[in-house]
Amino acid sequence: MADGQAGNAAGPVLVLWDIDQTLVKAGPASREAYADALLAVTGRPLTERVDFGGRTDLHIARETLRAHGLLPTDDLITRLNETFAEIFAARADQVRREGVALPGAVALIGALAELPYVHQSVLTGNQAATAPVKLALLGAAARHLRLDIGAYGDDHEDRDKLVPLALGRAAAATGGGFAADRTVLIGDTVRDVEAALHNGARCVAVATGYTTADELARAGADIVLADLTDVEAVLDVVRSLGRAESAA
16 A cells, blocks of 8 residues: 555654754854853853753753853743844854754655655744744755644743644644654654653654764664664654554
């Protein structure tokens, strides 16, 4: 049976992409913009390092403020994130010059787009306002990502909570019956893996960031790849969900 026929019988599959270190590397613009935002909002220079990997922008703002001796009130977090988004957007040309799409990302997005039962979006720690600046590094392939059904780092501080948000948005936007067990998260950190496992979704992990393949495997990823160039391995995971219900 063709993929399209199997997918139509089984219902939709949702593929949710992490952005940083999974699809693209945006270069130093993000950290530089964050330093500018912190100084503008609080008068404090960025001197303390906070782990950005897999964290949402809400969480990053809270921990950054604490690390610099500031009380992370909701108002201060909001002002920091909004200022960062404005400064980062103004650095879009720098991102285009210094950032890159990671190997295999464009080809894999295109291959998934050929499966008619697949809907692609993002599940990212980035704010909704900053994600498109980075995704522009993908060129024309970015058009296959439905950003209106994604979940973002300004939606909730806890990455685990982003999965049901994306499922709800996908269902509302398309009228489809989306389910966590027919959802695949693709990311490069343990937090991506944990978000998938917490919600009963599948996870494809890639060791293209700062987390090793062994760490991703121990966290419980369904498969761990060196990068996204193994297009068939990812397609196999997605196709298995496309066939699951029709084969039952």
